[in-house]
Amino acid sequence: MFLLDSEEIAFPDPALYDFEGGLLAMGGDLSPERIWFAYQNGIFPWFNPEDDILWWCPDPRFVLFPEDLKISKSMKKILREGKFTFTENKCFEEVMKNCQAAERKGQDGTWITDEMIKSYSTLHRYGKTKSVEVWENDVLVGGLYGVDLGHIFCGESMFAKVSNASKAGFIYFVEKYKNQYELIDCQIYTEHLASLGAKEIPKREFLKTLKQNFSDENVK
Structure with a gap:
């Protein structure tokens, strides 16, 4: 594991290192610039709020190829009935805060710190992060957010206040x-x-796909 310099935005090449669990580096900061650079290189922050900042690039990598999406009969029925309505980027920060507050099985707290909310929200103003909001009777009941790399979307977290x-x-x-x-x-x-069709692929395959598909010009 590498110790990052808080004064320099740089990461070791994740293709060259295979640390246990995918933990690549520690330290640095959560500035929008560093976070954006990390995702370009297949790296993401994940740590307990009371601990040092940890940066990860796991092997294998868990991904969904859109053509592999699986929709159950029950979900098709729910979507057909129009129980939910959807918007995008309407309340990005609110989605993040709901993800921060969501209770998760096997976890006592959250990795989404207030500083992360601030930085990802800054990136959102520049069109580099995206949110989806799920509404039921004009009430926000679910959502997700992530980092948009043009032809790859890095999902970060989701929440639900009602089933599905x-x-x-x-x-x-x-x-x-x-x-x-x-x-x-x-x-x-x-x-x-x-259950929705996501699967694990080798880290090197993920990084190769990332390199082939990322361009700042593709990000709106």
């Missing part, structure tokens, strides 16, 4: 942008996303 809200938002997003995104980065395995 986050799943519906994810399906809406993947179906709408299936011709834009080469893949959706889901980072680390979860049963929830595996």
Whole structure:
């Protein structure tokens, strides 16, 4: 594991190192510039708020290729009935705060710090992060957010206040942008996303796809 210099925005090449669990580096800061640079290189921050900043690039990488999206019969029925409505980038910071507050199985707290909310929200103003909001009767009941690298979307977190809200938002997003995104980065395995078609691929394959598809010119 590498110790980062807080004065220099740089990371070791994740293709060259295979540390246990995918932990690549520690330290640095959570400035918008560093976060944006990290995602360009397949790296993301994930740590407990009371600990040092940790940067990860796991192997294998958990991703969804849009053509592999699986929609159950029950979800097709829910979507057909129009129970939920969807918007994008309407309340990005509110989505992040709901993700921060969401209770998660096996976790006592959250990795989404107030500083992260501030930095990702700054990136959002420059069109580099994106949110999807899920509404039921004009009430925000679910959503997701992530980093937009043009032809790759790096999903960060999602929340649901009612059953199936986050799943519906994810399906809406993947179906709408299936011709834009080469893949959706889901980072680390979860049963929830595996049920929707996400799978693990070798880190090197993910980094190769990232390198081939990222361009600042593709980010709106």
